[in-house]
Amino acid sequence: MAxxxxxxxxxxxxxxxxxxxxxxxxGIGAFFGLIQALHRTNVLRVIDSVDYYTVLTGHGVLxxxxxxxxxxVGLFTWAxxxxxxxxxxxxxxxxxxxxxxxxxxxxATTAILAGFVPEIPMSADVLYTFYAPLQAHPVFxxxxxxxxxxxxxxxxxxxxxxxxWRQDNPDERIPLQAFMVLTTMIMWFVSTLGVAVSVVVFLxxxxxxxxxxxxxxxxxxxxxxxxxxxxxFWLMPAYLLWYTVLPKLAGGRLFSDPLARVVFVLFxxxxxxxxxxHQYLDPGIAEGFKFIAMTNTMFLLLPSLLTAxxxxxSVEHGARQRGGEGYLRWLGALPWRDxxxxxxxxxxxxxAAGGFSGMINAGMNINxxxxxxxxxxxxxxxxxxxxxxxxxxxxxxWLLPQLTGKPVYSRPIGLLQVITWFVxxxxxxxxxxxxxxxxxxxxxAEPQYQNFDFVAxxxxxxxxxxxxxxxxxxxxxxxxxxxxxxxxxxxxxxxxTPVDDTIPEPLSSSSGAPLVxxxxxxxxxIAVVLVILAYTLPLAGIISDAGLFGGSRGFSxxxxxxxxxxxxxxxxxxxxxxxxxxxxxxxAVVDSLQEVSR
Amino acid sequence: MEIHRxxxxxxxxxxxxxxxxxxxxxxxxxxxxxxxxxDEGGQVDSTALDEHPKFSxxxxxxxxxxxxxxxxxxxxxLYEPGTSEPIRVPANSRVTFHVTSADVIHGYEIVxxxxxxxxxxxxxxxxxxxxxxxxxxxxxxxEYCGSAHHAMEGSIQxxxxxxxxxxxxxx
Numbered sequence: 001m002a003x004x005x006x007x008x009x010x011x012x013x014x015x016x017x018x019x020x021x022x023x024x025x026x027g028i029g030a031f032f033g034l035i036q037a038l039h040r041t042n043v044l045r046v047i048d049s050v051d052y053y054t055v056l057t058g059h060g061v062l063x064x065x066x067x068x069x070x071x072x073v074g075l076f077t078w079a080x081x082x083x084x085x086x087x088x089x090x091x092x093x094x095x096x097x098x099x100x101x102x103x104x105x106x107x108a109t110t111a112i113l114a115g116f117v118p119e120i121p122m123s124a125d126v127l128y129t130f131y132a133p134l135q136a137h138p139v140f141x142x143x144x145x146x147x148x149x150x151x152x153x154x155x156x157x158x159x160x161x162x163x164x165w166r167q168d169n170p171d172e173r174i175p176l177q178a179f180m181v182l183t184t185m186i187m188w189f190v191s192t193l194g195v196a197v198s199v200v201v202f203l204x205x206x207x208x209x210x211x212x213x214x215x216x217x218x219x220x221x222x223x224x225x226x227x228x229x230x231x232x233f234w235l236m237p238a239y240l241l242w243y244t245v246l247p248k249l250a251g252g253r254l255f256s257d258p259l260a261r262v263v264f265v266l267f268x269x270x271x272x273x274x275x276x277x278h279q280y281l282d283p284g285i286a287e288g289f290k291f292i293a294m295t296n297t298m299f300l301l302l303p304s305l306l307t308a309x310x311x312x313x314s315v316e317h318g319a320r321q322r323g324g325e326g327y328l329r330w331l332g333a334l335p336w337r338d339x340x341x342x343x344x345x346x347x348x349x350x351x352a353a354g355g356f357s358g359m360i361n362a363g364m365n366i367n368x369x370x371x372x373x374x375x376x377x378x379x380x381x382x383x384x385x386x387x388x389x390x391x392x393x394x395x396x397x398w399l400l401p402q403l404t405g406k407p408v409y410s411r412p413i414g415l416l417q418v419i420t421w422f423v424x425x426x427x428x429x430x431x432x433x434x435x436x437x438x439x440x441x442x443x444x445a446e447p448q449y450q451n452f453d454f455v456a457x458x459x460x461x462x463x464x465x466x467x468x469x470x471x472x473x474x475x476x477x478x479x480x481x482x483x484x485x486x487x488x489x490x491x492x493x494x495x496x497t498p499v500d501d502t503i504p505e506p507l508s509s510s511s512g513a514p515l516v517x518x519x520x521x522x523x524x525x526i527a528v529v530l531v532i533l534a535y536t537l538p539l540a541g542i543i544s545d546a547g548l549f550g551g552s553r554g555f556s557x558x559x560x561x562x563x564x565x566x567x568x569x570x571x572x573x574x575x576x577x578x579x580x581x582x583x584x585x586x587x588a589v590v591d592s593l594q595e596v597s598r
Numbered sequence: 599m600e601i602h603r604x605x606x607x608x609x610x611x612x613x614x615x616x617x618x619x620x621x622x623x624x625x626x627x628x629x630x631x632x633x634x635x636x637d638e639g640g641q642v643d644s645t646a647l648d649e650h651p652k653f654s655x656x657x658x659x660x661x662x663x664x665x666x667x668x669x670x671x672x673x674x675x676l677y678e679p680g681t682s683e684p685i686r687v688p689a690n691s692r693v694t695f696h697v698t699s700a701d702v703i704h705g706y707e708i709v710x711x712x713x714x715x716x717x718x719x720x721x722x723x724x725x726x727x728x729x730x731x732x733x734x735x736x737x738x739x740x741e742y743c744g745s746a747h748h749a750m751e752g753s754i755q756x757x758x759x760x761x762x763x764x765x766x767x768x769x
Contacts, residue, residue: 052748053747256602282635284637291627302613305608306605365632443740508600512600513599555744
């Protein structure tokens with residue numbers, strides 16, 4: 001039985017290439033995560049706290065941007081080719097965007113990693129949010145811009161494929177997987193405009209010295225204009241797998257094709273006009289705009305709640321096809337030994353928990369308690385870190401055989417891997433949520449302060465730290481096992497039928513879906529109008545308050561010698577006032593330090 | 599489009615949940631009076647804070663009976679005041695913090711409370727809180743601001759009213 005690689009060998013090579021980049025990023029990013037988990041819990045410190053932020057920037061960029069998005073473009077290429085059942089319009093165009101994205105990613109990563117080597121005058125310790133006026137090396141911004149332009153060309157490639165298919169099939173419904181790709185890309189085109197303007201118009205000229213200053217609130221708002229939709233960009237590949245693959249793995253079929261389309265249309269409409277919910281605590285933005293963003297955010301729960309229903313119903317249908325019975329006993333009839341199924345199901349389960357902590361983040365006033373605390377990474381390690389990452393890893397166990405013609409090296413090892421991830425994340429994320437409620441901040445190398453102690457109502461701070469460290473170790477072990485299993489699969493020999501790759505028709509087929517759902521131009525138009533409504537006034541206010549180019553010159557992230565000297569002088573001076581007044585050596589030290597600072 | 603009965607029930611429940619969330623947040627804002635950080639603080643020139651009438655001498659200013667303004671500058675990697683000496687306010691007072699940054703974006707979090715704001719250069723965040731009991735609060739920066747971010751902290755000393763005197767007004 002011919003699988004994807006037999007029918008579309010050129011496209012399979014493209015997808016394999018993007019997966020290679022994705023998994024290399026996963027390996028490095030996960031290693032950085034291990035260093036962080038052990039460092040900030042004080043279990044094992046192999047780096048200086050000053051280098052912690054280089055590691056953190058690498059962790060965020062390599063996992064949240066490269067790992068997820070390189071996987072996405074591979075999966076979407078597969079889905080478009082399989083969905084339309086025709087090759088890409090021009091394979092050279094496809095390789096062009098793979099090359100551009102990879103070059104951009106390598107450049108930006110180089111700028112980040114150079115931060116470890118003081119001799120190289122290049123660093124980008126600005127974290128993946130790169131808030132100005134912290135300034136990175138221009139290569140970081142240029143690489144990021146190239147990467148984003150690469151994703152745009154990828155989207156154009158898939159829309160060209162759609163145009164070709166539509167000419168030959170004027171009356172057909174868009175195949176469901178292709179529909180999911182196209183709607184996701186509409187959302188991406190609308191939302192990346194913000195970060196593109198921020199990087200190309202402001203940050204690149206500013207880092208090159210062409211313009212002197214930026215408006216920090218403007219670039220921050222433009223970042224979050226993109227920064228929330230990007231989480232749905234991560235999530236949509238997982239949804240594509242949950243809707244179209246998970247039901248099949250469970251032994252059944254999708255419950256409703258029309259409802260799946262409704263869900264993706266809702267994401268097109270609502271993903272972007274919500275970014276200000278990341279800025280509930282920002283000055284310079286009126287409360288009314290924050291309230292509008294919150295209302296939109298709450299309605300964005302709807303497609304995810306609908307997804308919970310459809311996916312669980314589909315899986316239950318599968319279980320009953322396999323002989324499952326009773327209200328809950330059908331759960332036992334599911335193929336739990338299949339790593340692809342078990343991984344996706346566990347990912348979905350954790351997404352439910354992550355969804356609830358997300359609802360709390362979205363609440364405008366309760367957010368004040370958790371904003372920028374450890375609660376927030378606790379939340380997104382459940383969502384992007386498990387719902388997305390674990391689904392991608394589990395999906396690989398089903399997808400890779402189709403792309404290579406080789407069966408998965410070891411399914412039991414795969415099962416061990418997905419379970420290790422789930423258990424590790426249960427430890428780490430619950431402890432992070434609890435730590436956040438106590439006020440422990442995120443993005444900090446050393447959470448031990450001089451002026452105060454964090455007080456735990458239940459358990460202890462030490463126990464929370466141990467859970468984070470243990471969870472971090474388990475997660476890293478899981479990634480190592482995954483990479484081993486994938487590499488061993490690649491090294492294996494081809495067989496005739498590496499995997500059952502058929503996807504059965506949904507119970508309620510697309511014929512029942514209103515035609516208007518496939519009107520992509522209409523949804524794009526409404527999405528743009530909603531964005532204009534949500535953003536025109538806040539952006540106009542921010543620009544009229546502080547100017548288009550603001551007044552902030554760039555600041556280095558580097559540990560400034562001047563600051564070190566000032567702090568030491570202050571400390572020494574305080575000591576000398578109390579007990580050492582007039583002792584000559586102390587004054588001499590102060591003098592020499594002040595000399596250094598000049 | 600055919601929608602299954604269970605789907606309709608689920609959809610209604612989901613919408614009810616969403617409307618319920620928006621209603622409780624609205625009640626928190628209007629009924630319980632939890633104010634958001636907004637645009638009322640206005641703007642300031644982050645490069646000329648020493649020419650500002652208040653930020654040139656940051657600290658506590660009395661504005662009325664039991665009412666105080668506290669001006670705080672956040673900068674890499676300290677609060678002025680707050681780090682080298684605590685911010686001082688009297689107990690049983692209503693205090694409005696005015697927080698800005700002299701360089702990059704910082705956070706200003708009173709540890710273990712929901713008094714929490716961003717400090718953005720060029721913008722002034724204002725938030726009003728009530729201090730009842732005399733005690734010490736920790737203060738930390740919760741937005742990454744550079745390589746010594748983890749050292750950026752401070753404290754707020756809520757002084758018993760009997761010990762409060764005018765010399766404590768401007769730190």
